[in-house]
Amino acid sequence: MRMTNALIPTLRDVPADAAVPSHQLLLKGGYILRTAAGLYNYLPLGHRVLAKVEAIVREEMDRFGGQEVLMPILQPAELWEESGRWEVYGEELMRIKDRHDRQFCLGPTHEEVITDLVRQTIGSYKALPLRLYQMQNKYRDERRPRFGLMRGREFVMKDLYSFDLDEAGLDAAYEDMYQAYTNVFNRCGLTFRPVLADAGQIGGGYTHEFNVLAENGESVLAICPDCDYAANQEIAEVKASPVTYPADEAALEKVHTPDAKTIDAVAAFLQVDEKQCAKTMMFEADGDLICVLTLGNDEVNEVKIQKIHPCDQLVLADQATIRTWLGADPGSLGPVGMPEDIPIYADQALKGGQGLVVGANENDYHYTHVNLDRDAKVAAYGDLRMVVEGDACPACGAQLTFTRGIEVGQIFKLGTKYSEAMGATVLDENGKARPLIMGCYGIGVSRTVAAAVEQHHDDRGIIWPKSLAPYQVHLIAVNMKDETLAAIAEKTYKALTDAGLEVLFDDRKERAGVKFNDADLIGIPIQLIIGKGTVENGEIEWKDRRTGEKQMVQPAALIQAVKAFYDYE
Amino acid sequence: MRMTNALIPTLRDVPADAAVPSHQLLLKGGYILRTAAGLYNYLPLGHRVLAKVEAIVREEMDRFGGQEVLMPILQPAELWEESGRWEVYGEELMRIKDRHDRQFCLGPTHEEVITDLVRQTIGSYKALPLRLYQMQNKYRDERRPRFGLMRGREFVMKDLYSFDLDEAGLDAAYEDMYQAYTNVFNRCGLTFRPVLADAGQIGGGYTHEFNVLAENGESVLAICPDCDYAANQEIAEVKASPVTYPADEAALEKVHTPDAKTIDAVAAFLQVDEKQCAKTMMFEADGDLICVLTLGNDEVNEVKIQKIHPCDQLVLADQATIRTWLGADPGSLGPVGMPEDIPIYADQALKGGQGLVVGANENDYHYTHVNLDRDAKVAAYGDLRMVVEGDACPACGAQLTFTRGIEVGQIFKLGTKYSEAMGATVLDENGKARPLIMGCYGIGVSRTVAAAVEQHHDDRGIIWPKSLAPYQVHLIAVNMKDETLAAIAEKTYKALTDAGLEVLFDDRKERAGVKFNDADLIGIPIQLIIGKGTVENGEIEWKDRRTGEKQMVQPAALIQAVKAFYDYE
Incomplete structure (x- = not known):
């Protein structure tokens, strides 16, 4: 295909809305x-x-x-x-x-x-x-x-x-x-x-x-x-690895925690470790409220929630619904006193949890000394958190990357x-x-x-895997106004296409720099450059788009070389 | 492709809703x-x-x-x-x-x-x-x-x-x-x-x-x-061929034409030729009413109306609209007294029309002795009717078929x-x-x-043109339960596909009659039948789906013959 005939509207500038x-x-x-x-x-x-x-x-x-x-x-x-x-x-x-x-x-x-x-x-x-x-x-x-x-x-x-x-x-x-x-x-x-x-x-x-x-x-x-x-x-x-909680026989205590609405804020305010706090989140599962507890800052995993509580649609409950049911806002929620018809699911790390801090279902208040078995009614424990880098492989125990x-x-x-x-x-x-x-x-x-x-690009443009390249060869005539050079380029184009190769032929009357930039941008694996040297000694420059390496090739060896490049893939 | 693997759900009965x-x-x-x-x-x-x-x-x-x-x-x-x-x-x-x-x-x-x-x-x-x-x-x-x-x-x-x-x-x-x-x-x-x-x-x-x-x-x-x-x-x-109307100087006459709402009925009632009557039809062109006159029973051509009166949407005016504007129903309409802002277009055959019969825009009444130039205001004459078989070719005058x-x-x-x-x-x-x-x-x-x-079928099924056939060869093993026969069929299938031919292989354990019926229905141009004869003397029956002709082919000549059949297309 000749570029003078082809619709290949390359751009100089990256469009503003293109992020990747x-x-x-x-x-x-x-x-x-x-x-x-x-x-x-x-x-x-x-x-x-x-x-x-x-x-x-x-x-x-x-x-x-x-x-x-x-x-x-x-x-x-x-x-x-x-x-x-x-x-x-x-x-x-x-x-x-x-x-x-x-x-x-x-x-x-x-x-x-x-x-x-x-x-x-x-x-x-x-x-x-x-x-x-x-x-x-x-x-x-x-x-x-x-x-x-x-x-x-x-x-x-x-x-x-x-x-x-x-x-x-x-x-x-x-x-x-x-x-x-x-x-x-x-x-x-x-x-x-x-x-x-x-x-x-x-x-x-x-x-x-x-x-x-x-x-x-x-x-x-x-x-x-x-x-x-x-x-x-x-x-x-997440592989189950039971947490051992220090015994805490103290009774529930409701404490004032003004403005502490995140695990970090609560832990800092109460001067406890974040792993002593349980996070409470409310979801709507096909319209029904459910409560999910995770340890500290562990990120909840919605796919896993849908496994423990099968449903078609799972969304975070909105503030109004939560307030209606629990009388408090997110940040102050907790399992203690949860209405009977709202099931509570807790991450496996919370099994046997005691001495915990949870929201009191009253804005700006938390409970301390919470013993889950004693103070709440957990419907089921299970794997409910997102895996993090370094967690143990569930198959062999090695650290996941x-x-x-x-x-x-x-x-x-x-x-x-x-x-x-x-x-x-x-x-x-x-x-x-x-x-x-x-x-x-x-x-x-x-x-x-x-x-x-x-996966295959660099600063200058695309670098197609061989099997996906739109053409196998990008043939570039450095100066189409030079009649001798143009004639060699035309002859080379004909020889390559006659050999059954897919060739994009830059036969435009553009400056060489424009052509080289476009070729790197378009990203065809092989660039064949017909330049002054070709006119002088017949050799054709072969540029490997991926490595940038250049070599000179004799016209007689060209087709064989291109075929070899594509065959050994 | 083996029919035992393929999804080819042939039916015995023609589905009721399939009309062609x-x-x-x-x-x-x-x-x-x-x-x-x-x-x-x-x-x-x-x-x-x-x-x-x-x-x-x-x-x-x-x-x-x-x-x-x-x-x-x-x-x-x-x-x-x-x-x-x-x-x-x-x-x-x-x-x-x-x-x-x-x-x-x-x-x-x-x-x-x-x-x-x-x-x-x-x-x-x-x-x-x-x-x-x-x-x-x-x-x-x-x-x-x-x-x-x-x-x-x-x-x-x-x-x-x-x-x-x-x-x-x-x-x-x-x-x-x-x-x-x-x-x-x-x-x-x-x-x-x-x-x-x-x-x-x-x-x-x-x-x-x-x-x-x-x-x-x-x-x-x-x-x-x-x-x-x-x-x-x-x-x-329609090539313009002026109609010569016998002179009729008589004044307009309104006549009672009870129940005569078609050209044929009016002509019969008044005992005139249908070619002495003009048909009046009302259209809405992008919402505006227009009036179209054609001679006798000539069929009006809507594409031509859109040429003489350019518009995007052309539909027949409905009865209510017509009654509002003209005070009469279709069947009693005519150009005489048509409101000024409704343009009248008349077919070229009506040019110079006189002595005509048209509706009177009053139910059950027609005018006779109508002279279009004298009694109506035609906006334009043109080619407005459908061509019919036998009309003159507009290029050379021969009769169109x-x-x-x-x-x-x-x-x-x-x-x-x-x-x-x-x-x-x-x-x-x-x-x-x-x-x-x-x-x-x-x-x-x-x-x-x-x-x-x-274009390509008969009573028994499809007969594909060579270039469109889903497979080039339909190979039919008459009896797959016969091991010798099955082995020959398998060998033939392999030889044909190895030669690069597209083969549908009926390797089902069905009766021969079912296979032959399916093959004729499916319509692949060549049927190769491996039957008793093949077991006995090695010959393969070749049936040409189009002509129905059968011939015996030696296995050694088979591939060449199939290729020849497809090459000379």
């Missing part, structure tokens, strides 16, 4: 263009990279028995009512009415549609196992779309769904997809890590996220340096959640109807493009 | 599946055919300088307000609000988005010409979605947009696309016809529709047997409609800002799949 390198560089390099918040165009270069990711994903899905289909983006509400998700999905689901006032949504995922598809088409276990996938736009009405392709409202996903008769079949599908995803991200040239994760609104039990490691990742990963354990911080287990990642894929064991709700059964060998055992497996195709840039 | 062969056969053959009215899944076979059409379209777009992009499906209302289409597009536009109550639509077409894209990215004539295209779902909220993939609410389209500095550039783009479309439909193996057409809501002046000829087509095409002229009936010109077609593509010269409205300009060689000259060019990719079936 992938967003900045994809805009600056002319890969994407914004139409509205969270809605982007893939310009020709961006589309080429996207297509390369898609091709790799397709190959790996096909390799593991995937059959490609294409489902509607518009999904009827009736199907979501069958699964029960129409009510619980919340504001991220984009809902739309047709001219007859029927309700639809723009698919954020396709469990309902594919379960309906399969129940309509198969009836016997003989049709199993079945693995169906599609590559398609998905929709999520983010409150704050941001970071360009990383968190948009419309994005390209691959979603595969597996259907089996039994758990062993699901296990096999899950393992195959784990391997397929490993292949995909390896082939994309990305450093990544699969970690245990939360199933969120998809449901099901067991799930792994695939994270591309990058500074600007929104996920925090807890990784064991000694064993295989790796989990998203959201769900990483943290790193950041961008979630580019997730695989789920769904089990029978959708098939039971929607009546998707098959007859087994004995003629008995059994609900299908399902798994679902997603790759954020457009987000993978952004993640690749986050 | 493509809808019936695509459902019956397991190609598509309905999720809701006008919303279909492409099952594995359907997806493969769709992908083949897409690949052909991409190659031809690239050949003619197209650069592939991908624009958002969700389009902000603001852009449509700039172009003026937000208000006028009507109920087919699917509108949606995001969580912040901002308005968007699901793109039925992308003129606004691409004009915005281009005005954001280019500033100089040097970036021209530019041809950008995408392959994507489009949305149209049809009142009555029908005929499966032919008229759905979500469908796959290729849309290309051209940008040029001058009309000559647009002409070149239009010609290139005309050629590209011709190539696409030829390569798809379809018999088609480009015809002059109406621009509809896209706008612009000059446009051709590409129609696949088929009995069930919704378009009626007027075609000249002697010259190149071909046009959609909607816009086909009619045929039916399925519109699968349309190309438009848009001119500056969008670039002027949205301020998309470039600086020309003299540094002067000039609006871009645009064209747009669409192919209904999913509709092309349906059109191919409409």
Whole structure:
């Protein structure tokens, strides 16, 4: 492709609203263009990279028995009512009415549609196992779309769904997809890590996220340096390590703690260690109030709360509700005297807690000498806090380390959640109807493009992994006004393209500096520079975009060298 | 692909709601599946055919300088307000609000988005010409979605947009696309016809529709047997051929015509020829009443009315409005005494009309001896009627013939409609800002799949054109329980796939009759049958799905024969 023909609108300045390198560089390099918040165009270069990711994903899905289909983006509400998700999905689901006032949504995922598809088409276990996938736009009405392709409202996903008769079949599908995803991200040239994760609104039990490691990742990963354990911080287990509390037989005492509304303020005011204080938080779980206690400044983990108290929607209770029920404000709350119908859940570190300080459910007052077993009615103790760096690995006990990642894929064991709700059964060998055992497996195709840039760039621009580069070679004619030089460049362009290589040819009548800057920004792995030297002695300068190393290549050896560069990947 | 692994849910019965062969056969053959009215899944076979059409379209777009992009499906209302289409597009536009109550639509077409894209990215004539295209779902909220993939609410389209500095550039783009479309439909193996057409809501002046000829087509095409002229009936010109009216100097006469509300009834009652009567119809054009006269039973053509009286929305006036303004009902209307601010347009055949019968704007009364020039105030005469078979070709005068077609593509010269409205300009060689000259060019990719079936099927099923077949070879093992036979089939399957051929292998343990029926239904061009004969003498039966002819092939010659079958296409 000649740059004089191509739409590659590189920018000099970083757009003000672009906060992370992938967003900045994809805009600056002319890969994407914004139409509205969270809605982007893939310009020709961006589309080429996207297509390369898609091709790799397709190959790996096909390799593991995937059959490609294409489902509607518009999904009827009736199907979501069958699964029960129409009510619980919340504001991220984009809902739309047709001219007859029927309700639809723009698919954020396709469990309902594919379960309906399969129940309509198969009836016997003989049709199993079945693995169906599609590559398609998905929709999520983010409150704050941001970071360009990383968190948009419309994005390209691959979603595969597996259907089996039994758990062993699901296990096999899950393992195959784990391997397929490993292949995909390896082939994309990305450093990544699969970690245990939360199933969120998809449901099901067991799930792994695939994270591309990058500074600007929104996920925090807890990784064991000694064993295989790796989990998203959201769900990483805290190993139970009982706290020994010094005996304190003293009776409850209500003390005045003016303006002390945080653990640190209370501990300082009362001159006790923060680990002697318990923090009390109130949540609404599907509308019901619940109380959660954690030790000192430990951060509460909402995913874990939803495990101990299963619910669809969990939100912090608001001040008005808390005041109505407890007569006090956050900062002065505590388990003592909690109304009977509000269950109290306490982190495992508080088990046997005594001599504690908690809020008195009266503004500016706390209780001291609290013995939880004696003074409060804890419904259950459990792992309710966020893991922190240095915590013990739940598998081997070594100290966990943290790193950041961008979630580019997730695989789920769904089990029978959708098939039971929607009546998707098959007859087994004995003629008995059994609900299908399902798994679902997603790759954020457009987000993978952004993640690749986050992981592969420098101050000057993008440095594409070989398999994702929009073109394999960036051919730069230093001065197209020099007829001899231009003729050599044209000849080289023809030779490279005739050899089946993908070449971006900078044939513009621009200054050399502009061309070099654009080439580094665009980030094609090999730059071939036709300059004065080429005119004089025929040699072509080869610049490796990643290392910056330059070497001179004889034209006769050029094509072989480029092919070798790409083949040994 | 082995049928034991594939999801190919063929049906025995034709679904009741499927009215045309493509809808019936695509459902019956397991190609598509309905999720809701006008919303279909492409099952594995359907997806493969769709992908083949897409690949052909991409190659031809690239050949003619197209650069592939991908624009958002969700389009902000603001852009449509700039172009003026937000208000006028009507109920087919699917509108949606995001969580912040901002308005968007699901793109039925992308003129606004691409004009915005281009005005954001280019500033100089040097970036021209530019041809950008995408392959994507489009949305149209049809009142009555029908005929499966032919008229759905979500469908796959290729849309290309051209940008040029001058009309000559647009002409070149239009010609290139005309050629590209011709190539696409030829390569798809379809018999088609480009015809002059109406621009509809896209706008612009000059446009051709590409129609696949088929009995069930919704378009009626007027075609000249002697010259190149071909046009959609909607816009086909009626050549002016003045009618000579016998002189009638008599004064207007109001006659009682009880219950005579149609031209035929009035003519019969008054014992005159229907060609002596003029039909009066009232329309609302963007809310204003207009009156249209045609001769006898000539059918009025709304597209032509919109040419003589430019407007965005044209609808038949309702009875209440007519009664308010004219004091009478449809069937008794006429131009005599029409209120001053209602313009009267008359078909060219009425020029010089005298001795005519028209409604008297009084129920059950007509005027006779009407002389239009004397008794009414006609604003303009013009070509306002539908062409009929046998009318004279407007180019050469030969008698037009009619045929039916399925519109699968349309190309438009848009001119500056969008670039002027949205301020998309470039600086020309003299540094002067000039609006871009645009064209747009669409192919209904999913509709092309349906059109191919409409044109290529028989009583037993689909007969795919070679280039669109989901697989190249349907290999049928007559009896998989026969171990020798099964082994030969397996060996043949391996040999064919190793040779790079796309093979659907019926390895099911079904009866031969079921397999043959499914194979004819699915419609792959070549059926290779491994039967008893193969076990006995090694020969494989080759059935040509189109002709039904059978021949025996030696295994050694098989691959060469299949390749030859596909190569000489």
